[in-house]
Amino acid sequence: MTQPDEYQMGLSSRKAIYIPFPQAVPCSYILDMEHCLGNNPIACGKCQDVCEKQAINYDDADEVITREVGAIIVAIGLDVYDPTEMDEYGYTRYDNVITSMEFERLICAGGPTAGHFVRPGDSQRPKRIGFVQCVGSRNPKIGRPWCSNICCMNTVKDTLLLADHYPDVENVVYYQDIRAFGKSFEDMFQRSKEAGTRYVRGLPGDVEENPTNGNLLVTVENTTSGKLERHELDMLVLSVGVEPPKDLAKISGLLTLSKTSDGFLMESHPKLKPVDAPTRGVYFAGFCESPKDIKDSVCQAGAAASRAGALLNAGKITIEAITSQIDAESCTKCGVCARVCPYGAIQWKKGEVAVVIEAACAGCGACGAACQFGSITMRHFTDAQLVAQVRAIMAEKPKEKVMVFACNWCSYAGGDMAGISRIQYPATNRVMRTMCSARVSEDMVLEAFRVGAPIVLVSGCHYADCHYINANRQTVQRVQRLWNKLEKAGVRPERLQLEWISAAEGQKFAQVMKQMEELRQTVTDEEIAHAMEALKPKPKKKPKPKAEPAAAAAP
Amino acid sequence: MATTETFRCMMCGHEYQEQVERGEDKERSCPKCRSNSIRHLRGAGKK
Numbered sequence: 001m002t003q004p005d006e007y008q009m010g011l012s013s014r015k016a017i018y019i020p021f022p023q024a025v026p027c028s029y030i031l032d033m034e035h036c037l038g039n040n041p042i043a044c045g046k047c048q049d050v051c052e053k054q055a056i057n058y059d060d061a062d063e064v065i066t067r068e069v070g071a072i073i074v075a076i077g078l079d080v081y082d083p084t085e086m087d088e089y090g091y092t093r094y095d096n097v098i099t100s101m102e103f104e105r106l107i108c109a110g111g112p113t114a115g116h117f118v119r120p121g122d123s124q125r126p127k128r129i130g131f132v133q134c135v136g137s138r139n140p141k142i143g144r145p146w147c148s149n150i151c152c153m154n155t156v157k158d159t160l161l162l163a164d165h166y167p168d169v170e171n172v173v174y175y176q177d178i179r180a181f182g183k184s185f186e187d188m189f190q191r192s193k194e195a196g197t198r199y200v201r202g203l204p205g206d207v208e209e210n211p212t213n214g215n216l217l218v219t220v221e222n223t224t225s226g227k228l229e230r231h232e233l234d235m236l237v238l239s240v241g242v243e244p245p246k247d248l249a250k251i252s253g254l255l256t257l258s259k260t261s262d263g264f265l266m267e268s269h270p271k272l273k274p275v276d277a278p279t280r281g282v283y284f285a286g287f288c289e290s291p292k293d294i295k296d297s298v299c300q301a302g303a304a305a306s307r308a309g310a311l312l313n314a315g316k317i318t319i320e321a322i323t324s325q326i327d328a329e330s331c332t333k334c335g336v337c338a339r340v341c342p343y344g345a346i347q348w349k350k351g352e353v354a355v356v357i358e359a360a361c362a363g364c365g366a367c368g369a370a371c372q373f374g375s376i377t378m379r380h381f382t383d384a385q386l387v388a389q390v391r392a393i394m395a396e397k398p399k400e401k402v403m404v405f406a407c408n409w410c411s412y413a414g415g416d417m418a419g420i421s422r423i424q425y426p427a428t429n430r431v432m433r434t435m436c437s438a439r440v441s442e443d444m445v446l447e448a449f450r451v452g453a454p455i456v457l458v459s460g461c462h463y464a465d466c467h468y469i470n471a472n473r474q475t476v477q478r479v480q481r482l483w484n485k486l487e488k489a490g491v492r493p494e495r496l497q498l499e500w501i502s503a504a505e506g507q508k509f510a511q512v513m514k515q516m517e518e519l520r521q522t523v524t525d526e527e528i529a530h531a532m533e534a535l536k537p538k539p540k541k542k543p544k545p546k547a548e549p550a551a552a553a554a555p
Numbered sequence: 556m557a558t559t560e561t562f563r564c565m566m567c568g569h570e571y572q573e574q575v576e577r578g579e580d581k582e583r584s585c586p587k588c589r590s591n592s593i594r595h596l597r598g599a600g601k602k
Binding site: 462463464470473479480483493494496497498499500515519 | 565566568580581582590591592593594595
């Protein structure tokens with residue numbers, strides 16, 4: 001029984017019992033039960049016959065092992081881009097177009113050809129080799145705008161390897177930019193050029209095969225000379241990019257992690273906590289966080305291990321002072337709080353009162369704003385405190401003020417940035433800080449209109465910057481509902497605005513404040529009066545008393 | 556599956572349609588004035 005060897009990129013075969021790769025730890029055989037013939041009933045059993053240690057057990061199966069741990073390091077690696085969709089390079093049509101991963105196996109002494117570099121089409125040694133950079137990287141058209149970080153230096157290394165093994169080989173590298181930014185990388189790049197590698201700025205537009213000899217005709221616009229060039233090559237290597245592993249969604253769901261727009265895991269803070277996940281006790285190492293080379297991966301792994309070690313050895317943990325508390329008596333057991341919590345810090349089962357895991361609660365307040373029954377109290381940011389602030393802000397001359405709810409981490413800091421940058425903006429805004437924009441409940445916004453605010457602005461972090469994983473998505477949904485409510489009540493929904501302002505966007509903060517002031521001047525006294533009246537809370541209906549059971553009522 | 560959805564900017568009033576993938580998690584801004592006050596009005600059909 002033979003199967004394509006995954007480690008050798010399918011360039012050679014393996015048996016159903018095999019060592020995954022030469023450096024495997026532990027260096028022991030594994031059984032590929034999907035292709036083994038010797039199971040239930042035993043049809044082959046040759047491996048069992050020859051194993052003197054009797055180590056082969058066909059009935060052995062995968063099992064789930066539960067462990068209690070204090071910290072988790074996510075280091076699940078990467079996936080390599082499959083260039084099948086980029087048909088212009090002919091990867092699926094021509095034998096002599098290979099990927100950089102396949103190149104690695106072909107030139108490796110432990111590879112399928114024992115390091116004798118031959119092209120797959122006819123097993124002849126190629127003399128002219130082309131490398132195409134950025135295949136599956138820096139290409140927004142195919143949804144991969146990120147730089148894969150490692151491909152440039154990998155190609156430079158490959159050209160040096162070829163020049164060392166086969167001095168007569170001619171190498172051509174087609175590139176957009178060569179990013180040689182690490183220690184000694186620029187030196188390697190210069191050595192590659194000195195070794196005769198030709199670097200052509202421009203990516204091939206078309207690749208055709210000469211059917212008689214299997215050679216490849218590459219058409220490329222050399223953007224340095226502005227000329228169209230045609231090169232005949234023996235082999236073309238596609239320097240494929242990397243992408244987030246396919247299992248990342250499962251892991252991020254399991255550990256309540258968030259992802260950046262390119263699909264890699266988002267760190268807690270890019271500068272101050274680069275290996276920490278937003279969920280406490282979870283750390284990142286390697287590619288799952290962003291594309292990086294071996295050195296950076298090792299650095300990050302060391303940092304993650306140190307962070308985990310510090311947490312585990314501290315003996316105690318400090319929890320947020322701002323956490324939510326659930327009042328068991330008034331809780332209606334609806335479970336909305338558990339659904340909106342980005343950290344999974346609220347435990348709830350149908351028919352049971354929700355419970356906050358205080359060690360996991362980060363204090364965003366999304367649950368407090370979502371609870372319709374006032375059963376959740378956010379320490380230091382209670383509903384009563386926040387509503388009192390709104391009333392106090394609007395106590396005098398409310399018509400001349402813009403009510404601004406700003407999140408602690410970004411928008412409020414954006415206002416600070418505008419201030420320290422001496423950027424001028426109208427003085428009519430009154431900024432009220434909450435930890436997250438998701439803490440701003442519908443009632444707080446409506447209360448602002450009730451007490452005469454002409455304009456209300458809810459502002460928070462940009463999507464990718466949300467300090468509470470993705471709590472600000474709750475803000476969007478809430479504002480959408482509020483726009484509908486305002487419209488229904490005959491209040492111009494434009495009087496409620498939503499903006500994402502980061503801590504660095506002082507300029508944007510000032511610009512938004514100017515826009516709010518312009519908008520404020522369009523709001524008439526009649527509109528304000530109408531909103532104050534129309535949004536008055538309706539008296540709550542008293543629940544009908546439940547009829548006593550007949551048996552109990554009977555004397 | 557993508558659907559065509561209608562959005563209105565609550566700052567400048569610009570109304571526009573956009574393809575929205577199911578489960579899409581995207582920060583929206585007005586193509587005209589860049590405001591983030593984008594109101595989701597209604598779906599205009601599946602694609």
